[in-house]
Amino acid sequence: MSSITQPIGGHADVAGGHEHHPSGIMRWITTTNHKDIGTMYLWFSFTMFIVGGVFALTIRSELFEPGMQIVTPERFNQLITLHGLVMIFGALMPGAVGFANWMIPLQIGAPDMAFARMNNLSFWLLPPAAIMLLLGLFVPGGAPETGWTLYPPLSIQQGMGMDLTIFAIHIMGASSIMGSINIITTILNLRAPGMTLMKMPLFCWSWLITAYLLIAVMPVLAGAVTMLLTDRHFGTSFFNAAGGGDPVLFQHVFWFFGHPEVYIIILPAFGLISEVIPTFSRKPLFGYASMVYALCAIAILSFLVWAHHMFTVGLPAAGILFYMYATMMIAVPTGVKVFNWLATMWRGSITLEAPMLFALGFLFLFTTGGFTGLIVAIQPIDVQFQDTYYVVAHFHYVMVAGTLFAFFAATYYWLPKWTGHMYNETVAKWHFWGSFIFFNVAFFPMHFLGLAGMPRRIPDYAQQFTNWNQVSTVGAFGFGLSQLIFLYAVVSCIRGGKPAPAKPWDGATSLEWTLPSPAPYHSFPTPPVVQ
Numbered sequence: 001m002s003s004i005t006q007p008i009g010g011h012a013d014v015a016g017g018h019e020h021h022p023s024g025i026m027r028w029i030t031t032t033n034h035k036d037i038g039t040m041y042l043w044f045s046f047t048m049f050i051v052g053g054v055f056a057l058t059i060r061s062e063l064f065e066p067g068m069q070i071v072t073p074e075r076f077n078q079l080i081t082l083h084g085l086v087m088i089f090g091a092l093m094p095g096a097v098g099f100a101n102w103m104i105p106l107q108i109g110a111p112d113m114a115f116a117r118m119n120n121l122s123f124w125l126l127p128p129a130a131i132m133l134l135l136g137l138f139v140p141g142g143a144p145e146t147g148w149t150l151y152p153p154l155s156i157q158q159g160m161g162m163d164l165t166i167f168a169i170h171i172m173g174a175s176s177i178m179g180s181i182n183i184i185t186t187i188l189n190l191r192a193p194g195m196t197l198m199k200m201p202l203f204c205w206s207w208l209i210t211a212y213l214l215i216a217v218m219p220v221l222a223g224a225v226t227m228l229l230t231d232r233h234f235g236t237s238f239f240n241a242a243g244g245g246d247p248v249l250f251q252h253v254f255w256f257f258g259h260p261e262v263y264i265i266i267l268p269a270f271g272l273i274s275e276v277i278p279t280f281s282r283k284p285l286f287g288y289a290s291m292v293y294a295l296c297a298i299a300i301l302s303f304l305v306w307a308h309h310m311f312t313v314g315l316p317a318a319g320i321l322f323y324m325y326a327t328m329m330i331a332v333p334t335g336v337k338v339f340n341w342l343a344t345m346w347r348g349s350i351t352l353e354a355p356m357l358f359a360l361g362f363l364f365l366f367t368t369g370g371f372t373g374l375i376v377a378i379q380p381i382d383v384q385f386q387d388t389y390y391v392v393a394h395f396h397y398v399m400v401a402g403t404l405f406a407f408f409a410a411t412y413y414w415l416p417k418w419t420g421h422m423y424n425e426t427v428a429k430w431h432f433w434g435s436f437i438f439f440n441v442a443f444f445p446m447h448f449l450g451l452a453g454m455p456r457r458i459p460d461y462a463q464q465f466t467n468w469n470q471v472s473t474v475g476a477f478g479f480g481l482s483q484l485i486f487l488y489a490v491v492s493c494i495r496g497g498k499p500a501p502a503k504p505w506d507g508a509t510s511l512e513w514t515l516p517s518p519a520p521y522h523s524f525p526t527p528p529v530v531q
């Protein structure tokens with residue numbers, strides 16, 4: 001008899017032995033449960049967010065005044081590199097996989113992820129990869145000073161920290177690919193009867209598409225860094241002009257990965273926002289089908305725009321025009337999504353609990369980042385803005401106020417489901433307002449600095465940039481401290497608090513929790529909840 005037929009919590013005395021349930025640390029190391037693994041992904045993501053945040057605050061401290069005060073120029077460059085790699089591969093991507101693990105099986109009615117043991121392996125590859133990445137700081141020569149893009153020829157000249165980084169990227173890529181195979185297989189094969197693809201919650205759709213993107217581009221990144229490795233140690237000249245190679249080739253290969261990577265980071269956030277806004281508007285999501293098609297359109301277009309990161313390398317005019325207009329076209333499906341979210345809220349019974357506040361913060365600030373993206377997509381302007389703080393401001397509006405705010409919204413939205421307790425709404429609102437205000441204090445001035453010509457990734461600057469840099473540094477510390485409020489809110493919710501009712505958001509509709517959006521049309525207006 002298979003142990004799978006045993007009732008949950010019962011003693012599974014299967015023929016040939018007694019089933020063993022490990023406890024303590026062994027439970028977490030050996031778990032194949034999607035919720036456990038989701039929890040580990042989320043805590044890993046938060047830990048990396050703190051590590052990358054400490055790097056960012058060190059950078060901001062150095063930039064508080066012109067001249068060198070805190071770190072050496074070499075260390076500054078290393079922190080720039082690691083801040084990027086840690087935030088992208090350690091915080092944002094694993095965070096999204098954490099939500100996927102927790103919610104996709106619940107949302108489609110699957111018993112677990114399709115490959116439960118591979119799921120365990122996907123997670124447990126990450127901590128050693130992160131350690132290897134950070135180890136770069138402690139080896140001779142330190143971590144790469146190239147920035148997260150690892151451009152040659154500098155990346156070929158760097159010390160062994162570069163090799164550690166390449167190895168770490170390989171391992172994290174393997175983890176992502178396994179995670180993606182798991183998500184695609186789960187969604188395609190393990191949906192409950194009646195859960196057709198076009199009835200799936202939008203979050204599942206966003207991850208299905210993201211997983212395909214990951215499988216398409218992670219091997220490309222692996223190829224790029226492997227070519228770097230062989231150029232460094234095995235005598236090839238892929239990127240070495242002296243041997244007949246071309247450093248610009250690396251940029252093409254890297255950004256063929258790197259631009260879809262941006263959408264890998266933002267699409268799951270779109271999915272999360274599409275769950276939160278309908279619930280707190282007490283209305284079904286507006287334009288479900290168009291939301292799905294917009295996701296697909298963004299994913300396809302994301303493969304056609306990579307050279308907008310290379311507008312200054314001397315592309316032919318026809319190439320510049322193609323990449324410029326293709327990039328601008330992404331604003332169309334993205335606009336469809338933003339207007340659908342607005343239409344979802346239109347005449348809804350909106351309440352402003354923390355998840356909805358973060359979703360609205362996302363909407364305002366992500367859209368700002370989208371607009372500045374349109375601006376830097378214009379090649380003649382980009383020639384001026386390339387490598388200035390304007391670009392730094394642009395992508396932090398997309399990554400932080402976009403993806404990170406969506407993660408906060410989703411965390412508060414599902415915490416009662418995950419823990420059985422309500423979080424403290426007052427504390428969560430402090431977290432939101434701290435994050436929202438200080439995010440803008442930290443990053444909005446970077447637009448001005450960039451417009452005035454301040455270069456990015458440089459530890460020193462001319463006197464006239466001092467004032468806005470000081471404002472930005474104050475904002476960065478405020479933003480960092482606000483995240484301690486988040487930690488407090490989450491930990492106190494796990495340890496206790498008001499028991500969560502069946503429908504904590506007063507939805508009284510099928511919009512809540514795990515049921516498919518869009519909900520039936522009779523779900524509005526909201527009847528009172530009887531607990």
Ligand code: CU
Pocket residue numbers: 258259262305306308309
């Ligand atoms: Cu791009």
